[in-house]
Amino acid sequence: MIDYRKATVPVWTLATGDVQVPAVTGDGPLTAERLAELRGVLAGLANAPIATLEAHPLPAQIDRSRGIRLDAVSPLAQHLSQLITQSARSSSVAATATAAGEGLYRMVVPAKVAAQFGQGFVCSMRSKAVAGGIHGALVDSTGIAAQATFVPVGRAATAGAVGGAGATAGVAATGSVALTVAAPLVLMAVAVGVSAHADQKRQQAIEHITELLEQLHEEKLDDERSNLDGCRNAIDRATAILLDEGEIGASLGLDSAVHAIDTALSKARSRLQRWQGALDALPEGKPVEIGKLTESFPGVDDHGGTFRAHLELAALATALKRRVDVLQAVEHAQKNPDNLFENFTRVLRRDQQGLEELESGVAGVLMRLSALELARPNGLRPVFTTSEVDRLMRATHRIHQLSDGAMTDSRATDVAIEIARDKDGSVVVFPALPV
Structure with missing residues (x-):
């Protein structure tokens, strides 16, 4: 410094x-x-x-x-x-x-x-x-x-x-x-600072997803990642044109990019509802067996896993949506220069509530998961084996760490x-x- x-x-x-x-x-x-x-x-x-x-x-x-x-x-x-x-x-x-x-x-x-x-x-x-x-x-x-x-x-x-x-x-x-x-x-x-911030979050999410998918070998999730990351070129071109005072045309492919992003956000909201339902179904105040937890949150007890890939896909879709929102706000502000900043903020606010609700919901799921008490697997043996103890300790540590990635403070x-x-x-x- x-x-x-x-x-x-x-x-x-x-x-x-x-x-x-x-x-x-x-x-x-x-x-x-x-x-x-x-x-x-x-x-x-x-x-x-x-x-x-x-x-x-x-x-x-x-x-x-x-x-x-x-x-x-x-x-x-x-x-x-x-x-x-x-x-x-x-x-x-x-x-x-x-x-x-x-x-x-x-x-x-x-x-x-x-x-x-x-x-x-x-x-x-x-x-x-x-x-x-x-x-x-x-x-x-x-x-x-x-x-x-x-x-x-x-x-x-x-x-x-x-x-x-x-x-x-x-x-x-x-x-x-x-x-x-x-x-x-x-x-x-x-506009440019917020767009750069959103792209920084996109890059971080892509890095995490790529690392996870190399372990999972999940073709469907890899397709989701590719479809979302494929939107970047259209968004980058539209950003460059708007910031140089051009107009966005259909040839840029931004419409198809927005469709892919909206589809990914819809999947993220559906997954969020399933996660919230699974947590609501758990017995309150009682330890949860690891096997039962991983049925609804596959891989939650490991560094990889489908659940964590779903989290990163949601973060990627959100970051891309924020960049698109900035483009729309700049475009509206340039077309209506008499209330330039008011137009900009109005358009940005339009979609932000839905994104903030999604992020808040995901943060709530992570906080609830991190607070769970884990139980050993059910079995006939009255004592823990060494492998069971090791797995339980690793799983407990990793699940408790989930709260570290939760954005719970949205104060401006x-x-x-x-x-x-x-x-x-x-x-x-x-x-x-x-x-």
């Missing part, structure tokens, strides 16, 4: 509409804690989404393969370039921080705003390397913002809208906090979207992260 403790970096306050809020900060430097408080206050006072954007030095080592690359002519890159250029004219801090032409830009969307586009949309990914840790795109769980001093950038207006977003960029009403109205910039950053948190900008103006947007 880069040490930013001695860094003073500029921070912009971005609004998605022409709003006016009372001044809640002066012109002096801000600490990370003060900046977080400011975001919360502005989110509460304003009637339009407000985010902050920080400009940090670009770290020497960045794994760009984890993000989505956009050319310098893409709407997101152009909006960011306009903001940088205009701000440098009126702020010496911004001019110094952006003089190199490259940098790491970190947009933070407050929890209240993040909840508008789905509470389950951005969830942390557990890290196997550190107990309780999560995966991050560029920084660790503390984030770079915790080690920097921030200087607010003054009223730097950006040029008019670029890229079909249609919303005019400029300065909020005078007499208020310095807000730069930049709805297209916020929209594109959120601040969401960070990190953008690496190169000297040629091109950008790489990394997976959105919970702050």
Whole structure:
């Protein structure tokens, strides 16, 4: 992690509409804690989404393969370039921080705003390397913002809208906090960051499924995996076209991809109902024999197994569905630029409730399974054999670990979207992260 403790970096306050809020900060430097408080206050006072954007030095080592690359002519890159250029004219801090032409830009969307586009949309990914840790795109769980001093950038207006977003960029009403109205910039950053996050979860699910299916040799499950992963090319093409302001046509194959994803989600919901029914049928408060449990949850007592493959298939279908939802939201926002961000969040919310219910149901099944007490197999012998003891201990440990993968906390948190900008103006947007 880069040490930013001695860094003073500029921070912009971005609004998605022409709003006016009372001044809640002066012109002096801000600490990370003060900046977080400011975001919360502005989110509460304003009637339009407000985010902050920080400009940090670009770290020497960045794994760009984890993000989505956009050319310098893409709407997101152009909006960011306009903001940088205009701000440098009126702020010496911004001019110094952006003089190199490259940098790491970190947009933070407050929890209240993040909840508008789905509470389950951005969830942390557990890290196997550190107990309780999560995966991050560029920084660790503390984030770079915790080690920097921030200087607010003054009223730097950006040029008019670029890229079909249609919303005019400029300065909020005078007499208020310095807000730069930049709805297209916020929209594109959120859209690409969330899409990258969903694709990161897709990659993780594919890796797990592939490993499981190599052990199972289940052709039907392998077909399910192939059908879902085959949707990626159509989704990637549609993402690239929409983010460059094109229109999605039937030749892209997105309709067939959506059908495959919806079919997989239907299977996941049917399996969830069977799992819930099987758990409801178990005797309450009594130990469950391993053999009886594996009838409804095959392989639950092992590292592999059909049950675990079904879990990963559900996770894969959900991740792909989230990417499609982002595409639909961007498309609707570009077609109706007058209420750009409102359209975006409305479309995202439309399907999110069903996905969140599915994820919550799966998490509930995993929690219930992990709490079960296992019994030895029924038999005539009054004592355990060594093999029975070993199996029971292994099964108990593995079943209790199921709760580690359950996402039980869907509370909205601040969401960070990190953008690496190169000297040629091109950008790489990394997976959105919970702050």
